[in-house]
Amino acid sequence: MTTPTPPLSTALRTLREDFGISGNEAAKRAGLSQSKVSRAERGAFAPSPEDVAELCRVYRAPATVRRELMQMAQDLKEASHSARMTLQRGGWWMQERIGKIERTAARLREFSPSIVVGLVQTPDYIRALFGDSLPPEDLERTVQARLLRQDILTSGRTIDIVMAEGALRWCMGSPDIMAGQLAHLIDISQAGHVRLGIIPFTTPATVPALHPFAIYDSRAVLVGTINATALITDAQNLRDYEDYWTEIQDLITWGDGARTHLERIRHDFLQGA
Structure with missing residues (x-):
C-alpha cells in the first residue's frame, strides 16, 4: 500500500x-485574513492554489512540498466533468482525480441510496x-485506480459511509458477486477504520433518498x-448537503445493528445464488 498523504488542512497547519x-x-x-488561515487549517474552507502558494512562501516550504499542496488545492477547485468526457479519457482518470481530492481531507462523509460506495467496493x-x-x-486500469483509493480507509482519517438498503439489494453482476460484496462490508464494519451505517427499507423517513x-x-x-460528476465548493450549496447529512442521522443504523442487516441481505443473496 502507498503511504497516505496528509490532508491539505493538516499539512498547512503542520x-x-x-x-x-x-x-x-x-x-x-x-x-x-486570519479567519481564512484558521478555516483552511480546520478543513472548513478550500484555499485557492494562490493562497497555498503564499502560505508556503511564508513557511519557507521546499519547492516539492509547495507544488504538491498547490496541486491538492487545484484538485479541490469547483469543476464538473461529463460522463462522456470521463469515458473518453478513461474511467481510471476520474478515479485518480477523486483519489487526489480524498487525500486532501481529514474527514470524509459519503451517502448513497442506489449503489455501493466506491471506497468499499470489491474488484x-x-x-x-x-x-x-x-x-x-x-x-482493469479503472479497477486498480479505484482500489488504490481504498488505501485511505486505514489512514486514520474520520470516514463515515452510509448506504440505503436499496444500494445493497441491487444485484450488481450476480448474487455471488453481491454475497462477496456484503461479506466485504461486514469485514470493514468490524475493522474499526470506517463507521458504516445502513438505512433499512422499513425505517420511516421524512426526507427523500437523494443522489x-x-x-x-x-x-x-x-x-x-x-x-456528470461535479465538485461543489459554493458555501450555500455546501450547507445544503451538510443540512441533509444532519437530517438523515436519525435514520441510520450503525454498528451491530448495521451488521445484522448486512448479514440478512447477504443470506438472501446466498439463497438466490
Whole structure:
C-alpha cells in the first residue's frame, strides 16, 4: 500500500507550527485574513492554489512540498466533468482525480441510496459496475485506480459511509458477486477504520433518498449523476448537503445493528445464488 498523504488542512497547519508562528502572524505575512488561515487549517474552507502558494512562501516550504499542496488545492477547485468526457479519457482518470481530492481531507462523509460506495467496493463489483462501458485495458486500469483509493480507509482519517438498503439489494453482476460484496462490508464494519451505517427499507423517513454524494471536511462536495460528476465548493450549496447529512442521522443504523442487516441481505443473496 502507498503511504497516505496528509490532508491539505493538516499539512498547512503542520508547516505553520514547524515554522513557529501563530495563525494570525501567518495571515499577516501572506496577505490573508486570519479567519481564512484558521478555516483552511480546520478543513472548513478550500484555499485557492494562490493562497497555498503564499502560505508556503511564508513557511519557507521546499519547492516539492509547495507544488504538491498547490496541486491538492487545484484538485479541490469547483469543476464538473461529463460522463462522456470521463469515458473518453478513461474511467481510471476520474478515479485518480477523486483519489487526489480524498487525500486532501481529514474527514470524509459519503451517502448513497442506489449503489455501493466506491471506497468499499470489491474488484468483482467494480468490474460488474463498469461492465461494457470501458474497453478491457481501461476497465482493469479503472479497477486498480479505484482500489488504490481504498488505501485511505486505514489512514486514520474520520470516514463515515452510509448506504440505503436499496444500494445493497441491487444485484450488481450476480448474487455471488453481491454475497462477496456484503461479506466485504461486514469485514470493514468490524475493522474499526470506517463507521458504516445502513438505512433499512422499513425505517420511516421524512426526507427523500437523494443522489449519491461525498462531503470532504466542510469545504467540498462531490456529486455524481448519470451524465456528470461535479465538485461543489459554493458555501450555500455546501450547507445544503451538510443540512441533509444532519437530517438523515436519525435514520441510520450503525454498528451491530448495521451488521445484522448486512448479514440478512447477504443470506438472501446466498439463497438466490
